Amino acid sequence: MFSKILIANRGEVAVRIIRACKEMGISTVAVFSEADRESLHVSLADESICIGPAQAKDSYLNMTAILSAAEVTGAQAIHPGYGLLSENARFAKLCRESNIIFIGPPPEIISCMGDKNEARQSMIKAGVPVIPGSGVLSDSTEAKKEAERIGYPLLIKARSGGGGRGIRLVESSMQLENAFQMAAAEAKAAFGDDGLYMEKYLNPTKHIELQILCDKHGNVVCLGERECSVQRKNQKLLEECPSPSISQALREKMIAAATAAAKAVSYENIGTLEFLVDRDENFYFMEMNTRLQVEHTVTEMVSGIDLVKWQIRIAAGAALDFTQQDVVVRGKAIECRINAEDPANHYRPGAGTIKMLHTPGGPWVRFDTFVYQDYTIPPFYDSMIGKLIVKASSRQEAIRKMKASLCELVIEGIPTNSELQLEILSDPRFEKGDYYTDFMDQLLEKQGPDEKK
Numbered sequence: 269m270f271s272k273i274l275i276a277n278r279g280e281v282a283v284r285i286i287r288a289c290k291e292m293g294i295s296t297v298a299v300f301s302e303a304d305r306e307s308l309h310v311s312l313a314d315e316s317i318c319i320g321p322a323q324a325k326d327s328y329l330n331m332t333a334i335l336s337a338a339e340v341t342g343a344q345a346i347h348p349g350y351g352l353l354s355e356n357a358r359f360a361k362l363c364r365e366s367n368i369i370f371i372g373p374p375p376e377i378i379s380c381m382g383d384k385n386e387a388r389q390s391m392i393k394a395g396v397p398v399i400p401g402s403g404v405l406s407d408s409t410e411a412k413k414e415a416e417r418i419g420y421p422l423l424i425k426a427r428s429g430g431g432g433r434g435i436r437l438v439e440s441s442m443q444l445e446n447a448f449q450m451a452a453a454e455a456k457a458a459f460g461d462d463g464l465y466m467e468k469y470l471n472p473t474k475h476i477e478l479q480i481l482c483d484k485h486g487n488v489v490c491l492g493e494r495e496c497s498v499q500r501k502n503q504k505l506l507e508e509c510p511s512p513s514i515s516q517a518l519r520e521k522m523i524a525a526a527t528a529a530a531k532a533v534s535y536e537n538i539g540t541l542e543f544l545v546d547r548d549e550n551f552y553f554m555e556m557n558t559r560l561q562v563e564h565t566v567t568e569m570v571s572g573i574d575l576v577k578w579q580i581r582i583a584a585g586a587a588l589d590f591t592q593q594d595v596v597v598r599g600k601a602i603e604c605r606i607n608a609e610d611p612a613n614h615y616r617p618g619a620g621t622i623k624m625l626h627t628p629g630g631p632w633v634r635f636d637t638f639v640y641q642d643y644t645i646p647p648f649y650d651s652m653i654g655k656l657i658v659k660a661s662s663r664q665e666a667i668r669k670m671k672a673s674l675c676e677l678v679i680e681g682i683p684t685n686s687e688l689q690l691e692i693l694s695d696p697r698f699e700k701g702d703y704y705t706d707f708m709d710q711l712l713e714k715q716g717p718d719e720k721k
Contacts, residue, residue, distance in 0.1 A: 269584050270294055270345045270369070274338045275309065277349030278328060280638045280654060281560070282309035285347050288576040297341045299334055301327035303646040308638040315341055322648045328352045331359050338368050345369035345583060347576075351650070354559040355382055371583040373537050373558045380533060381556040384427050385465050391553045394532035396525045399544065399552040401467035408448045411466065415444055418468050424448055426455035427463035432502025434458060437469060472704035473544040475499065476511055476551070478526040479567045481578055482535045487588045490523045490530075491571050492597050494563055496542075498692060500615070500708045505685070506692055508602045509566035512663055512701030518549045527592075529553070538564075538579050544705075562605070562655065565636065569601035569659040599632075599659050600666040604674065606637075606654040608645055610683040617651035620644065623681035628673040632659035635677070645682060653684075663701070667693055 273289055274297040275282045282298060286309060289296045298313035303322035310316045317337040320327035327333070329352060338346055346363055348354035348371065360375035372378070381387045385404045392398055402414040404427055415422060415438070424447055426434025434455030436447035448464065456462040479491040495511035496504050510519070526541045540557040564575045573595075578588070609615045621644040627635040637654030639645065645653060658673055660666040671693055674686050695711060697703045 269586075270580065272297065272314075272341065272343045273345045273347055273371070273580070274299065274334070274341065274343035275313070275349065276328070276334050276346050277352055277354075278304055278307060278309060278638075278649065279652070280636045281349040281351075281562075282307075283312060283638050284636055285349060285576055286312045288574065288580065292577060292580065294580070297337065297343050299328070299337050301648075303648055306643065308640060308643075317341065322646060324352065324649065331356075331362055334359075335362060335366050335368065339366065343368065345371055345580075347371040347580070348559065350560050350562060355557070357382060369583050371537070371579050373535060373539065377533060377535060378558045381539075381558050382428060384425060384555055385463075387556055388465075388553070390533055391529055394529050396529050396553045397551060399467040399470065399554065402465050404463050404465050405448075408445050411448050411464070412441065412444055414466055415441065418466060421469040421471075423467050423469050424451045424464055425467060426451065426459060426461070427465060428455065428459040428461040432499075434464070435502060470544055470546060470552070472706055473546050474511070474513065474703075475504075475542065475554075475705050476514065476522065476545050477540050477542045477557075477561070478522055479561075479564070479575070480526055480530050480535070480539050480541065481573075481575070481582070481588060482530050482537065482539065483582045483588045484536055484585060485587045486531075487591075488527050488530045488535070489588055489590065489592050489595060490526050491567050491573060491575075491595055493519060493522060494566055496563065497703055497705045498698070498707055499705055500712070504563065504605065505708070506602065506604050506689065507563035507566055508600065508663075508666075509570050510597055510600070512600075514545065515549065518545070518551065522551055523592075525551070525553075529556070537582050538575060562652070563603050565634065565655060565657045566601040566603045569632070569634070569657060570597045570599050571595060572598070599661050600663045601657060601659040602666050602670045603655055603657045604670060604689040605652050605685075606656055606677070606679070606689075607651040607685045608653050608682050609651050609685050611685065611688060612683070615685065615688075617647075618645075618683050619647035620682040622679060624678060625680075626676070626678040628656070628676035630669075630673075633669070633673050634658070639679075653679075653682075667699065 272295040296313040298316040319333040353359040357375040357379035360370040363370040452462040498506040634657040658669040
């Protein structure tokens with residue numbers, strides 16, 4: 269087992285990893301930008317090193333600075349968290365060349381699954397259903413030909429990256445040229461790769477993802493599914509586990525597909541396979557995230573398995589000490605992402621100083637965050653400041669528990685989306701579990717055109 273790990277991330281996920289390491293008796297090294305000098309993860313770690321200015325490109329994406337920090341402190345491994353460098357194959361390769369363990373899949377697998385087109389082809393070979401679509405498009409002329417074959421409406425998607433960037437909905441041939449150019453430009457700016465492909469646009473659908481753990485000894489375990497259909501602009505807002513609306517028969521089929529997919533690419537460490545599911549319970553592979561997910565918490569709550577600790581153990585060479593038959597889901601869990609954003613200003617991300625902070629408590633209530641009273645949130649990073657997670661024996665009880673917890677959560681000094689989360693939980697469609705990825709569009713439509721922006 270490792271004696272020291274460097275966390276190449278910030279915010280709540282850095283705090284989450286540090287806590288896991290402390291429980292395992294592993295020393296930690298935090299890296300931070302100048303803007304994050306007062307962040308919680310810096311004070312919780314055993315050591316900390318400033319790696320650059322506020323902008324992420326000069327600090328948290330500075331591979332040389334991070335690797336140098338690991339070497340100077342004697343860290344044997346680097347945990348990348350999620351976002352930033354967590355799915356960067358080049359960084360994983362540099363870690364290996366520097367004799368530092370990257371806590372995640374090998375760079376070859378990250379590269380394979382990060383290329384959405386290559387991932388599609390791998391899934392087809394594994395017998396996993398995929399959405400009808402194209403290969404990588406050379407230009408807009410080829411895109412027009414492929415669009416006629418696939419049929420409208422369709423989605424133009426970036427080959428690299430994620431987080432909803434580089435995606436455009438095209439409903440007719442009139443929109444194709446402009447959408448293609450805009451998606452390419454956004455993908456180039458976000459990922460340094462303007463490669464695009466197309467998929468048939470399926471609607472309505474549910475966004476269901478499956479969590480897998482794979483060790484270096486060929487063992488694969490799927491920890492079940494998460495419902496992730498509550499999204500705004502392709503960004504998840506609320507997740508629950510298990511999904512309230514898929515049958516046990518479909519669940520078993522999807523677990524089998526996820527397991528087959530992981531084995532087909534000889535996957536290692538933690539991973540998430542994302543699927544779209546239509547009203548007839550047909551499911552289609554969308555993409556694979558080769559990292560820890562923000563919403564891993566709900567899986568932990570119902571499975572009792574600490575995913576971060578198992579990431580570390582697997583990276584150190586340990587074998588899974590449980591099998592698929594040992595996985596038992598108990599209860600229902602819901603996670604609400606708490607974002608620093610202004611509902612009165614089109615939910616624009618905000619920054620500022622937290623004047624008062626009170627977090628909810630009680631059995632099976634968890635608030636993962638990096639903020640504290642009098643902390644000033646910098647304006648340079650993602651707007652998520654915390655995750656509120658609850659678990660109960662039934663879904664109805666979990667919804668009531670989440671509502672009570674949101675009402676108890678007090679964050680003064682900055683605007684947050686807590687009221688929006690309460691609206692989501694109170695919507696009849698959500699209460700019934702009968703909602704799809706267009707749920708937020710319909711909810712915000714009720715509030716008026718200004719709120720939808």
